[in-house]
Amino acid sequence: MTGTHQVLSKGQNAPLTVSDVAVTLTLDAAADLSALLVTDAGTVRGDHDFVLYNQLAGPGVRLHLAQAGQPATLAIALSGIPAEISQVRTVITLDDAAGRFGNHAAPVAWLWDGAGNVLFEYRIDGLDTESIVIALDLYRRQGHWKVRAVGQGYAGGFAALVTDHGVSVDDEPARIPTSATPVAQSTPGMDRLPIDMRKRLDLRKQRVAVSLEKRGAGQLKARVILVLDAS
Numbered sequence: 001m002t003g004t005h006q007v008l009s010k011g012q013n014a015p016l017t018v019s020d021v022a023v024t025l026t027l028d029a030a031a032d033l034s035a036l037l038v039t040d041a042g043t044v045r046g047d048h049d050f051v052l053y054n055q056l057a058g059p060g061v062r063l064h065l066a067q068a069g070q071p072a073t074l075a076i077a078l079s080g081i082p083a084e085i086s087q088v089r090t091v092i093t094l095d096d097a098a099g100r101f102g103n104h105a106a107p108v109a110w111l112w113d114g115a116g117n118v119l120f121e122y123r124i125d126g127l128d129t130e131s132i133v134i135a136l137d138l139y140r141r142q143g144h145w146k147v148r149a150v151g152q153g154y155a156g157g158f159a160a161l162v163t164d165h166g167v168s169v170d171d172e173p174a175r176i177p178t179s180a181t182p183v184a185q186s187t188p189g190m191d192r193l194p195i196d197m198r199k200r201l202d203l204r205k206q207r208v209a210v211s212l213e214k215r216g217a218g219q220l221k222a223r224v225i226l227v228l229d230a231s
Contacts, residue, residue, distance in 0.1 A: 005118040008149035010126070016078070016138070016145040020114035023074040023090050023136060027107035030095035033072040035061050036165050037085045043166030045084065050167050061088060076138060078145050087139035089150075089165070092124075093158055094131045101127035101153065109135040111147060122149040131157050 006014060025033060034052035037059060038044055051058040051074070053065070060080030066072040074090055081088065092107055094100075101107070106127065111120040120136075127133060130153030137148040154161045 006120050008120050008122040008147075010124075010149050010151045013146050013148040014120065016119075016147055018113045018119070019078045019145075021076050021078065021119070021138070022112045022114075023076070024071045024110045024112065025092060025107055025135070026071070026110070027092070027104065029099065029101075029104045031107070032093045032095065033063065033074055034091045034093065035063070035074050035076075036089040036091065036162075036167075037061065037081070038087055038089060038165055039084055040086045041166075047167055049085070050162065050165075059085070078138070087137050089134050090136045090138075091161065092133050092135050097131060097157065099131050100129045101131070101133060102129060107133075107135070109149075111136060120147055120149075122151070124151045126151065127153050130154060132161055134161075 008014065023033070025031070032053055034050070035058070036044060037049035037051075044050060048055075049058055051061045051063050053063075056063045056065070059082050060077045062075045064073040064075060076088060090109065092109075101124075106123050106125045109122045109124065110118055111122075113119055122136060124133060124135060133153045134150045137150050139146055139148060154164075
C-alpha cells in the first residue's frame with residue numbers, strides 16, 4: 001500500500017476525486033464480493049445491474065475473481081456508470097450460507113485508485129448473525145461521486161438483500177451454467193409453496209450450486225431422504 005489514506009467509520013462519507021476505483025476486502029473467511037447498481041428508487045433496472053460470481057460485468061463495473069494470493073476486486077469506472085444509476089452498492093457474502101460474520105474477525109473494505117494507491121479503509125465492526133453485509137456505497141451527489149461506509153448486515157441473507165433491491169427471481173430456478181445445473185433444478189412440491197418462499201429457496205439453491213462449482217464438486221450427486229415422525 002502506498003501513500004496516505006482515510007479511515008472511515010460507519011455512516012461516514014467522503015468525496016471521490018478520481019474516476020477509476022477498485023474495491024477489495026480483507027477477511028478471514030471464504031466470501032464473495034459483488035455489486036448492485038441501483039437507481040434513486042433503491043432498486044436495480046434489471047438483473048444485468050447485479051455483478052457477482054456468475055455475472056462478472058455490469059455497466060461500468062467488473063468483478064475480477066480472487067486468484068493465487070490476490071483478493072477479488074471490483075473495478076469501477078465511474079465515468080461508465082449510466083446516468084440513471086445513483087449508487088453502486090458493494091456487498092460481501094459468506095460462502096457458508098449458515099455462517100455468521102460474528103464468528104470471524106471484522107472484515108475490512110479497501111477503496112483504491114487506478115494507480116494502486118489506497119484511498120479509504122473501512123473496518124466493518126459490530127456484525128453478529130449476518131452472513132451478508134453491504135460494505136461501501138459509491139453514490140452521486142449533485143453531479144459528483146462520493147463514498148459512504150455502510151456496514152449494513154442482512155439477517156435474512158442473500159435472498160432478502162437481492163429482493164429488497166429489485167433483483168427478479170423466477171418461479172423456476174435460474175440455470176447455473178456448467179455442471180452445477182442439476183443442483184438448481186426444480187424440487188417436487190415446490191409449486192405448492194407460497195411464491196415468496198419459493199423465491200427464497202430458489203436463491204438458496206443457486207448459492208449452493210455456485211459454492212459447489214467453485215470447489216470443483218458440481219458433478220457430485222446425492223439422495224436425501226427425510227423422515228417425519230408425527231407421533
